Amino acid sequence: MSSDIHAEHWDGDRIGILGGTFDPPHAGHAQMAMAARDVLGLDRVFLSPAPHPPHKSEAETTAYAHRVAMVEAAIAGAERVSVTRLEEAHAVSYTVDLLRACRERTSADLYFILGADSMTEIGTWYEPTEVMRLATLVVFPRGSEVVRAPVPGDASVVVFEAPVIDVSSSEIRARLARGESAHGLAPAVAEYISRHRLYARA
DSSP: OOOBOSOSOOOSSEEEEEEEOOSSOOHHHHHHHHHHHHHHTOSEEEEEEOSSOTTSOGGGSOOHHHHHHHHHHHTTTOTTEEEBOGGGGOSSOOHHHHHHHHHHHOOSEEEEEEEHHHHTTGGGSSSHHHHHHHOEEEEEOBTTOOOOOOOOSSOOEEEOOOSOBOOOHHHHHHHHHTTOOOTTSOHHHHHHHHHHTOSOOO
């Protein structure tokens, strides 16, 4: 579906947000969005590529326009799943600011979707207690590892047992840099990467 850039209001009672660098977006991202949508009865799920992730420099990150286009390709045809560019206005892409911007668009219950690996780091996020005040956390397993995540403050957390996300963007980038196959990518994303020669070793 098309990007949601300047909408005045988001309709619905339950809205999911999946943020991240999406460099590149892989099959696990789409699986998480659609599983959360279906199991939790979410009216809409927005994927929000971070223009300025706090843990990466501009030189380390593929251009924002490319990442938005790849996310659009990854979720093409998915019902009630779309891209938002809310974070374009933010100097740094903090999750708390994304959720505050979402709250300005809707009075719906917000569900922030993330992998268990990200959950283990939540105590290091900017204003983590406020993140958990603004949204219910929806956590998906990553591989077979058991994770322990101390959660600050009061939090509402939904933990999924499946699907298990066993692919990562960093692994995909490494494979592509070595000239290997793009396993874990939607065909449209793989075609976009090939056409624009992204992640190829110089």
